[in-house]
Amino acid sequence: MKSLLYLTLTLSAVLSSVCASSTPFDTTTLSAPDGSISATFVSFGGTLTSLLVRNKDGGLADVVPGYDDNSRLLTDPGHPVMNALVGRYANRIKNGTFSIPITKDPQPVGPNVYHTPRNDHNGEVRFRLREASGETDFCGQVTLHGGIYGWDRRNWTLVSASPTSVTYQHIDTADEGFPGTVTVTATHTVSNGGILRTAVNTTATEKTPIMLTQHIYWNLDGFQYGSDDILGHELHIPEGERVIEVDGDAVPTGVLIPVPGTHFDFRKARRIGAAFEADPQFQGYDNAWVYGSKNGRTALWSRLSGIRVDITTDQPAVQVYTASLNMPRKLVHGGPGKQYGARSTVAIEQEGWLDAINTPEWGVDQICESTDDAGREFRWNTEYRFSVLR
Ligand SMILES: *[C@@H]1O[C@H](CO)[C@@H](O)[C@H](O)[C@H]1NC(C)=O
Numbered sequence: 287m288k289s290l291l292y293l294t295l296t297l298s299a300v301l302s303s304v305c306a307s308s309t310p311f312d313t314t315t316l317s318a319p320d321g322s323i324s325a326t327f328v329s330f331g332g333t334l335t336s337l338l339v340r341n342k343d344g345g346l347a348d349v350v351p352g353y354d355d356n357s358r359l360l361t362d363p364g365h366p367v368m369n370a371l372v373g374r375y376a377n378r379i380k381n382g383t384f385s386i387p388i389t390k391d392p393q394p395v396g397p398n399v400y401h402t403p404r405n406d407h408n409g410e411v412r413f414r415l416r417e418a419s420g421e422t423d424f425c426g427q428v429t430l431h432g433g434i435y436g437w438d439r440r441n442w443t444l445v446s447a448s449p450t451s452v453t454y455q456h457i458d459t460a461d462e463g464f465p466g467t468v469t470v471t472a473t474h475t476v477s478n479g480g481i482l483r484t485a486v487n488t489t490a491t492e493k494t495p496i497m498l499t500q501h502i503y504w505n506l507d508g509f510q511y512g513s514d515d516i517l518g519h520e521l522h523i524p525e526g527e528r529v530i531e532v533d534g535d536a537v538p539t540g541v542l543i544p545v546p547g548t549h550f551d552f553r554k555a556r557r558i559g560a561a562f563e564a565d566p567q568f569q570g571y572d573n574a575w576v577y578g579s580k581n582g583r584t585a586l587w588s589r590l591s592g593i594r595v596d597i598t599t600d601q602p603a604v605q606v607y608t609a610s611l612n613m614p615r616k617l618v619h620g621g622p623g624k625q626y627g628a629r630s631t632v633a634i635e636q637e638g639w640l641d642a643i644n645t646p647e648w649g650v651d652q653i654c655e656s657t658d659d660a661g662r663e664f665r666w667n668t669e670y671r672f673s674v675l676r
């Protein structure tokens with residue numbers, strides 16, 4: 287009797303864990319014909335959930351953190367924009383307010399003034415599910431990553447898929463207080479030679495700011511080489527001569543900081559950990575470098591795994607964020623017993639000038655016209671090319 291009860295309980299536990307792990311989104315795995323790279327995406331946020339590349343020993347490493355149960359992307363109130371596409375406006379918006387045309391006035395009035403949810407507090411993410419809390423304002427000072435339900439928290443529609451490519455579309459109907467409908471199409475492609483590309487384009491029905499990123503967190507050791515953090519990773523931003531200065535809310539002051547003599551100088555490759563070792567007060571990076579040319583380049587590698595990624599983009603800036611994720615690791619990373627802890631990953635986000643819509647002195651135009659008016663089109667293209675260090 288007792289053993290029958292035990293069997294029933296065990297079976298139901300197994301069944302419920304099977305149900306819990308079946309993701310309510312489309313899941314697509316792409317593999318390059320030469321076996322150099324394999325990427326899995328889910329339709330929710332167009333999110334990268336696994337990325338396998340070759341390490342120096344010829345094995346495969348999963349170089350991105352994530353969940354084993356991807357339904358957590360939907361239900362985890364603390365989910366840190368995990369490897370998703372971010373929009374309609376990535377990074378911060380000062381006081382969750384902007385106007386079209388843009389203005390320096392902190393309290394603009396008029397018909398074309400817009401307010402977006404202030405979900406970020408003292409530069410700290412306050413992602414919470416609106417339904418779960420019943421709150422509409424989050425006591426934050428700024429909007430982060432397109433609001434509480436930005437594009438990373440939307441289930442995109444699967445448009446097409448092949449063994450090497452997947453296309454998702456999302457229709458944002460004036461969500462989170464932004465003007466007009468934006469239709470966004472994103473295609474992820476893998477190809478021989480360890481290459482992942484993401485290409486995004488948009489159309490809009492009204493004038494609206496658009497500024498996107500792909501928020502991938504990296505750990506190029508895949509937690510296979512005894513290291514739990516990215517402090518030993520080397521970062522190279524050859525043209526990163528200036529960093530956007532930010533205030534305590536992580537919004538721009540308008541000033542650009544020249545990097546020579548600062549922790550921000552990655553014009554020559556440097557270990558990310560160097561700044562932490564030189565200055566015990568150093569809190570970490572969450573900063574944007576402005577690229578010096580139209581073809582931005584950032585490289586990251588680890589000598590432990592030998593894995594290197596060269597990132598090229600058509601975006602004008604890159605945000606580097608040495609994150610402390612504080613959540614259970616995927617099984618492949620030694621989880622769930624082990625956590626993604628302090629500085630276990632670094633996010634490298636190709637993006638526009640952050641909050642340029644409240645910084646008119648920069649003269650950076652991020653307002654896309656209605657597509658019918660043949661206005662400026664928004665495009666976002668980034669390539670990640672993996673190789674093994676010699
Ligand atoms: C922030 O915006 C609100 C309107 O949403 C306004 O009442 C408030 O004064 C603004 N705060 C600052 C500091 O400008």
Ligand SMILES: *[C@@H]1O[C@H](CO)[C@@H](O)[C@H](O)[C@H]1NC(C)=O
Nearest residue numbers: 310311312329441442443444
């Ligand atoms: C999410 O979108 C995918 C792809 O279009 C679809 O297969 C799935 O049923 C959707 N899931 C939910 C919960 O809406």
Ligand SMILES: *[C@@H]1O[C@H](CO)[C@@H](O)[C@H](O)[C@H]1NC(C)=O
Nearest residue numbers: 453471472473485486487488
């Ligand atoms: C936008 O991207 C999609 C998918 O990558 C593509 O099919 C479409 O032609 C693109 N549209 C424009 C206007 O380039």
